[in-house]
Amino acid sequence: MTPTRRRGLAWIAALGLAAALAAGLVVAASPPRPATAQSTPTVTVQRAHAGEATPALKKRIVVLTIGSDAGAPRFGRGGSVERGRADALQLVVLDTARRRGAVLSFPRDSYVPIPGHGTNKVNAAMAFGGPRLLVATFERLTGLRIDYYALTSFDGLTDIVNKVGGVRVNVDMNLRDTYAGAFLDRGRRTLAGHQALAYARARKTLPGGDIDRSRHQGQLLVGGLGTFQRQVAKDPARVLTWLGVMREEVRSDLPFPELFRLALLATAVPPRAINVIPVPGAGGSAGGASVVRLQPRAYALFARIRAGRLS
């Protein structure tokens, strides 16, 4: 072996030593590895499972939603929201077991008996005795037990819609109503607060007058449900956004736990399973005022709803 080769071998050996030392030190300095799955045979402990559930509530829930013409300073409407006239009246009936429902849209001019106040337009009941008298009037009229009411004003409706980012509604006719400020084309549209309010209020230029208006109010409710569901599907925490808005803008006798459970249930009720049903009525007059007289078909409708037939 030549000296050059020997020196080369010595260098290789020195390098090998350095590498070995480094490797040895690294390994020796490493903490003992914990006993984890990486060091043990991997087995399938659990196959994939998926599940979801919303609250199972009592079989039928009936909520009277009320739009008051008072308590809206931005619209020049003073007074207490609870003592105004109830100009938007929807009876929401939910079959919680079958996940379907009906929205009965009542003309505000429906001429009906009001407990303790003779016969009058139904919208006057709240002015006479607040939401509770209005609820009693509806219970007597329909034979349905009303579980809760939810009441808001013009300002409230506008704010609700704006705060949730608009409501998608199937506008069913071209609207050019200067009285209500409703200028909308037929079709599926996302309405801002002022547009939603105009759609809910437009009456004078509609062929069906008060009947068309009450149908539009029902469509807004169902559109709101669809918007709510789409938002919650993207972000489940949106439930809380809507609840927060409702708590700020809606007066109700619905305790918060029930409101929360109802909102969670509402995530699982398809909007197409909610029928908007205008309560049949015909224009007439009483004491010089124009009124809507409910037709026998209206009472037949109430009987069907009582029997659980919501379609």
Added chain:
Amino acid sequence: MAARSNPGPRPAGAVGVATAALLAAVLLAAGCTSGDRREPAAATTTAAPVAPLRVQLVATARVPRGGPDARSAARRAAPGVERFLDRYLAAAFVDAAGGETSWDGLLGLFDTPVRVAARRQLDALSLGAAAPKVRVVRPQRATARAVILYGGRRPAAATVRLAFDATADTAQGSGPVHLRSVLQLLATGEGWRIAAFDSRTGPPR
């Protein structure tokens, strides 16, 4: 060239080579075997201590007009939500290992109107049917994001996204356990309760 004729380094080089080879062999052997010496065999992995379960929670709060400051409200409510999630994961996974405890403790964490549905879907919420074959569950990661809704000055409801990863030891070996859930929580007089859920267990999709 002088170095070539110098006989001194020759024996030193030879010694160096031999020493290096020896040291390398010893150190490599020590390094290669150190894990085996200190780490228990697969069959004895259950002897390693189980890390305590602690959910890492990031919370935000939605407060009403005139209510508390959102940031401090979130800070105030977070420990309660964290404790609740710790309880949930303990009942659903850690304490469920062995299958000797009933699920009543876990189901008690659900709001009454959703309890029946939860009982029917335990496999999507917990170890479920796998519990009896599991000896021990070792939590590895438990994280949650919560949005907490205040009603007045108290938390009223919360939406929680919960992720839990663990290793479960069985007689046949160990395997991963996963949970991914969205829980809707309701504040009740008895504390938080799960009012609705959308939950997955098993291998992540």
